Amino acid sequence: MTASWPGRVAVAVETPRHTSVSGLLDYASEQPLAPGTLVRVPLGKRDVPGLVWEPGPEAEAAPPVLRPVTVALTALPPMGADWRALVAFAAAYYQRGLGELALAVLPPELRKLDDTQLARRLKKLAGAPPAAAAAPPPALPELSEEQAAALAVLGTPEGRAKPVLLHGVTGSGKTEVYLRAAADALARGEQALVLVPEINLTPQLEARFAERFPGRVLVSLHSALTPAQRLRHWLQAHLGQADLVLGTRLAVFASLPRLGLIVVDEEHDPSFKQQEGARYSARDLAVWRAHHAGVPVLLGSATPSLESWQRVQEGRYRRLPMLQRIGGGAMPRVRLVDMNLLPRGTQERVLAPQLLEAIEKRIAAGEQSLLLLNRRGYAPVLHCGACAWKSGCPHCSAWRVFHKLDRTLKCHHCGYSERVPRACPECGNLDIAPIGRGTEKLQEQLAALLPQARVARLDADTTRAAGSLQQQLAEVHAGEVDVLVGTQMLAKGHDFRRVTLVAAINADGALFSSDFRAPERLFALLMQAAGRAGRDAEQAARSEMWVQTWSPTHPLFAALRKHDYDSFAAAQLEERQAAGLPPFAHLALLRAEARTAEAATGFLHDAAALIDAATAGVTIYPPVPPFVAKLADVERMQMLLESPSRAALQRTLAGWLPQLNGLRGAHKGLLRWAVDIDPLAI
Ligand SMILES: Nc1ncnc2c1ncn2[C@@H]1O[C@H](COP(=O)(O)OP(=O)(O)OP(=O)(O)O)[C@@H](O)[C@H]1O
Numbered sequence: 001m002t003a004s005w006p007g008r009v010a011v012a013v014e015t016p017r018h019t020s021v022s023g024l025l026d027y028a029s030e031q032p033l034a035p036g037t038l039v040r041v042p043l044g045k046r047d048v049p050g051l052v053w054e055p056g057p058e059a060e061a062a063p064p065v066l067r068p069v070t071v072a073l074t075a076l077p078p079m080g081a082d083w084r085a086l087v088a089f090a091a092a093y094y095q096r097g098l099g100e101l102a103l104a105v106l107p108p109e110l111r112k113l114d115d116t117q118l119a120r121r122l123k124k125l126a127g128a129p130p131a132a133a134a135a136p137p138p139a140l141p142e143l144s145e146e147q148a149a150a151l152a153v154l155g156t157p158e159g160r161a162k163p164v165l166l167h168g169v170t171g172s173g174k175t176e177v178y179l180r181a182a183a184d185a186l187a188r189g190e191q192a193l194v195l196v197p198e199i200n201l202t203p204q205l206e207a208r209f210a211e212r213f214p215g216r217v218l219v220s221l222h223s224a225l226t227p228a229q230r231l232r233h234w235l236q237a238h239l240g241q242a243d244l245v246l247g248t249r250l251a252v253f254a255s256l257p258r259l260g261l262i263v264v265d266e267e268h269d270p271s272f273k274q275q276e277g278a279r280y281s282a283r284d285l286a287v288w289r290a291h292h293a294g295v296p297v298l299l300g301s302a303t304p305s306l307e308s309w310q311r312v313q314e315g316r317y318r319r320l321p322m323l324q325r326i327g328g329g330a331m332p333r334v335r336l337v338d339m340n341l342l343p344r345g346t347q348e349r350v351l352a353p354q355l356l357e358a359i360e361k362r363i364a365a366g367e368q369s370l371l372l373l374n375r376r377g378y379a380p381v382l383h384c385g386a387c388a389w390k391s392g393c394p395h396c397s398a399w400r401v402f403h404k405l406d407r408t409l410k411c412h413h414c415g416y417s418e419r420v421p422r423a424c425p426e427c428g429n430l431d432i433a434p435i436g437r438g439t440e441k442l443q444e445q446l447a448a449l450l451p452q453a454r455v456a457r458l459d460a461d462t463t464r465a466a467g468s469l470q471q472q473l474a475e476v477h478a479g480e481v482d483v484l485v486g487t488q489m490l491a492k493g494h495d496f497r498r499v500t501l502v503a504a505i506n507a508d509g510a511l512f513s514s515d516f517r518a519p520e521r522l523f524a525l526l527m528q529a530a531g532r533a534g535r536d537a538e539q540a541a542r543s544e545m546w547v548q549t550w551s552p553t554h555p556l557f558a559a560l561r562k563h564d565y566d567s568f569a570a571a572q573l574e575e576r577q578a579a580g581l582p583p584f585a586h587l588a589l590l591r592a593e594a595r596t597a598e599a600a601t602g603f604l605h606d607a608a609a610l611i612d613a614a615t616a617g618v619t620i621y622p623p624v625p626p627f628v629a630k631l632a633d634v635e636r637m638q639m640l641l642e643s644p645s646r647a648a649l650q651r652t653l654a655g656w657l658p659q660l661n662g663l664r665g666a667h668k669g670l671l672r673w674a675v676d677i678d679p680l681a682i
Pocket residue numbers: 141142143144147168169170171172173174175176301302326492493494495531532
């Protein structure tokens with residue numbers, strides 16, 4: 001489709017929605033430019049990147065004098081119609097500017113290149129020799145009955161007409177199902193897109209795909225690539241050269257002209273939700289994209305999100321169960337340690353004596369133990385016994401964490417870091433002490449308790465350097481570690497073969513969180529963590545998952561003991577339905593950031609007053625501060641909108657948000673506002 005009169009093109013430019021300039025702008029171009037062409041256009045005094053788009057309805061109006069397109073990057077094949085549809089949907093649904101979103105999801109390097117440079121890159125890529133099929137394809141493992149059954153369903157058009165939830169317990173071999181489904185897509189001459197939650201899981205999966213598909217082009221897309229790598233991989237996907245694209249959430253926007261399959265591994269994982277800018281859910285967009293493109297989508301998890309689970313109950317998704325571990329191994333036995341029963345004076349100990357003993361036995365047997373503690377650093381706060389000073393962050397409503405190794409106090413929210421003071425900064429008392437425990441301290445204590453053991457730690461602090469995570473994981477896989485301490489980074493996806501004991505040291509925090517999703521997340525985390533133990537069928541029978549808790553009678557633990565996801569999900573869904581919460585209601589969160597809490601609140605109040613909630617069919621809750629109210633000297637408030645109808649909520653937002661910038665003038669100190677559709681945490 002071309003513009004409605006010759007020489008005119010509609011261009012999506014990078015301006016946020018709800019500013020005075022929004023949507024598409026018209027420019028003049030002598031050469032006809034197909035929708036999806038990357039261009040640079042003048043905007044005010046600047047020259048900005050843009051994408052040619054189908055003209056909007058208003059393009060029929062009489063032509064004004066238009067400024068010309070500065071350059072058109074015609075060396076790059078235009079972005080396809082499916083890609084544009086995805087971007088247009090995402091922009092509308094998440095209430096962002098079309099051009100803003102479209103350009104944000106392209107590799108940043110792309111906008112730095114001129115047409116000649118681009119042409120050169122493309123030529124180089126075209127000339128690159130195809131990956132040599134050096135290694136012969138490996139012998140395929142014989143499928144388990146459940147894998148075969150799942151694939152048989154996926155093999156029929158009816159079987160994949162709906163989104164498929166591959167509900168496979170930990171160690172049931174979901175990856176093999178992805179590999180076979182991808183092989184089918186490749187055999188049909190199509191591309192497969194595989195999304196994983198964490199960068200740290202991509203290399204392991206990448207290796208398995210690379211081994212399975214020698215001679216095929218496999219590229220990854222995630223934020224840890226260099227800009228040049230990311231551009232190259234993106235171009236390979238866009239040109240249709242890459243057969244397999246493996247990536248984190250941003251890869252859902254990869255341009256894939258031959259797309260034939262989307263896999264979302266660990267679909268329940270919160271990291272599929274982008275937490276800034278356009279706060280999109282890559283999982284939800286994957287489902288939309290697959291439906292729009294008419295290709296199968298496979299959502300895999302041992303602990304599906306309650307959203308996906310509910311869609312199975314409603315018959316909108318098809319569930320394919322895999323309830324046995326490969327090799328028929330048992331699930332680890334769950335052992336709860338009631339911390340209330342520990343003898344007085346020993347409760348401050350890091351590990352209950354029976355757990356310590358169990359770990360010692362594993363060490364003696366040459367098996368590995370994995371200890372989870374969801375807090376990095378040495379201690380969450382430093383405290384002065386004389387004046388009650390605590391190591392607060394001067395810029396945030398949060399404590400600064402004591403890191404012993406580099407002797408710093410660090411704010412995990414804004415990054416503010418200082419050397420640990422020798423004495424209390426308030427009263428000069430020399431006796432300031434850490435309270436509580438982080439992974440650093442746990443490692444130190446374990447090293448003291450288990451002098452014979454090789455104790456390692458894996459968290460965001462130990463894996464900062466490039467390649468360090470892979471190296472540490474390799475050491476674990478090679479059996480060079482006896483006890484591994486770490487954050488939830490450890491609980492996900494890893495196929496550890498020597499681990500027979502997993503312990504959650506302090507899981508209780510989440511039980512009392514005010515966030516309605518906290519139980520769901522904790523349950524998933526513990527199930528996933530348990531799933532790291534006994535993955536070798538030989539050892540499965542004696543594998544154990546320990547949980548230290550002060551609330552052993554909590555119903556969540558009863559379900560965990562039986563590895564009973566279904567009954568946990570049913571109970572949670574019943575509560576959610578009674579409370580009118582997702583997946584039975586739809587939420588949007590309006591966030592305001594300001595110099596003062598009053599300005600943020602005032603803005604939200606005025607915003608709320610613009611909606612006639614009863615007519616709109618939405619409920620508006622009063623503004624409340626988020627968990628960390630002040631962050632980097634900015635005060636934050638948020639206001640929840642809820643509706644049983646997604647359409648009603650979308651309609652309300654679309655009519656309402658454009659009015660909000662008009663309120664800014666009345667609230668001195670308001671810095672910015674933003675909306676989060678389907679927020680994960682409230
Ligand atoms: N059909 C098979 N025959 C033999 N081994 C298999 C088969 N399918 C999978 N495996 C092996 O079983 C192990 C577990 O598989 P995989 O890692 O895919 O589990 P998973 O379902 O993804 O578990 P998790 O949810 O914990 O990540 C892997 O080592 C894999 O190589």
